[in-house]
Amino acid sequence: MSRWDEPTANYPTERRCTATNRKGQQCGKYAIRGGSVCTAHGGRTPAVKRKAQQTLAVAQARADAAAALAHEGLKPVGDPVIELGKAAREIVAMKDALAARVNALTDPTYAAMGEEKPRVELALYERALD
Numbered sequence: 001m002s003r004w005d006e007p008t009a010n011y012p013t014e015r016r017c018t019a020t021n022r023k024g025q026q027c028g029k030y031a032i033r034g035g036s037v038c039t040a041h042g043g044r045t046p047a048v049k050r051k052a053q054q055t056l057a058v059a060q061a062r063a064d065a066a067a068a069l070a071h072e073g074l075k076p077v078g079d080p081v082i083e084l085g086k087a088a089r090e091i092v093a094m095k096d097a098l099a100a101r102v103n104a105l106t107d108p109t110y111a112a113m114g115e116e117k118p119r120v121e122l123a124l125y126e127r128a129l130d
Contacts, residue, residue, distance in 0.1 A: 017041055034059070095128040 017027035019041035029038035034052030037043045043052075069076050077083045101121045102108075109116040 017043075091128070095125070098125040098128050101125075 015030050017029050017031045017038035017040075018036045019027045019038070021027065027038060027041060029040060031038055032043040032048070032052055034054075034056035035043055035048055037048065042048050066076060098121060102125045105119060105121060107119075108122055109118055111117075
């Protein structure tokens with residue numbers, strides 16, 4: 001029995017090299033960290049190493065974000081693009097509501113302690129524009 005015919009059931013499947021031999025059997029070696037192939041099947045090439053490092057960095061960033069959310073007791077968002085869209089709609093709605101209030105003002109200032117000051121609606125609308 002050659003080393004290619006040896007059973008590889010004792011290796012975790014998520015870390016096994018995805019390459020196959022001529023007989024169609026999966027390689028029994030461990031894949032490089034963050035990659036899907038072992039060093040014998042291309043794991044030493046610069047492109048594969050770069051991609052593996054990128055995969056590990058993304059996994060670390062996701063783990064850090066999940067830990068931060070768990071520490072704060074917050075639930076993670078599903079799709080960030082959808083959540084940003086919802087936030088943008090809320091911001092636009094607030095800006096429009098403040099614009100309507102500013103347009104309804106007859107006098108943009110008020111007298112307080114002998115001074116004329118701009119109304120708070122103007123300051124809020126200005127902040128909404130920022």
